[in-house]
Amino acid sequence: MAQQTIEAHRPGAEIYTGDDLCRQKAIDLLEELNLPRGLLPIENVEEIGINRQTGFVWLRQKKALNYTFRKAGRLVSYGAEVTGFVEDRRMRRVTGVKSREMLIWIPLGEFFVNPKDTTKITFRTPAGLSKTYPASAFELEEQGNQRLLT
Numbered sequence: 001m002a003q004q005t006i007e008a009h010r011p012g013a014e015i016y017t018g019d020d021l022c023r024q025k026a027i028d029l030l031e032e033l034n035l036p037r038g039l040l041p042i043e044n045v046e047e048i049g050i051n052r053q054t055g056f057v058w059l060r061q062k063k064a065l066n067y068t069f070r071k072a073g074r075l076v077s078y079g080a081e082v083t084g085f086v087e088d089r090r091m092r093r094v095t096g097v098k099s100r101e102m103l104i105w106i107p108l109g110e111f112f113v114n115p116k117d118t119t120k121i122t123f124r125t126p127a128g129l130s131k132t133y134p135a136s137a138f139e140l141e142e143q144g145n146q147r148l149l150t
Contacts, residue, residue, distance in 0.1 A: 005083060005095075006049065006058045013051035022048040026059060027140065034089045035113060036121060036138035041067045042078060057091075058083040071137035075100040076108075089113040099123065 022045035044062040079096030090112040109126035
């Protein structure tokens with residue numbers, strides 16, 4: 001299904017390829033949207049696309065990635081394809097992202113930073129359950145020439 005959605009939004013999209021460029025474009029997009037820069041800890045990225053007219057974004061990695069956000073105590077799985085619709089401080093209708101809760105993986109459908117309290121980020125499932133964390137737990141820290149996720 002994600003493949004069909006990506007193909008529908010390719011016309012008019014900005015499309016970038018190559019791991020280094022795609023990672024930088026992902027960080028740039030998160031900054032532009034006023035979201036924590038470490039929210040997408042992606043690796044081996046083949047393609048990122050941004051259709052500014054529709055707000056649709058996608059990224060393709062060579063393989064799925066599990067990442068632990070230590071400050072939030074969350075294990076998150078990023079599929080080989082991650083898609084969603086973006087707007088200021090929000091990504092909605094997200095596909096390809098799951099969070100580990102006890103023994104099961106819960107898909108995430110949306111995450112957003114409340115404009116009235118930009119220190120917190122909320123993650124919501126398609127079923128409507130949500131959890132809020134400090135936004136700083138998902139920030140990217142620069143250390144020398146290396147990017148570190150905290």
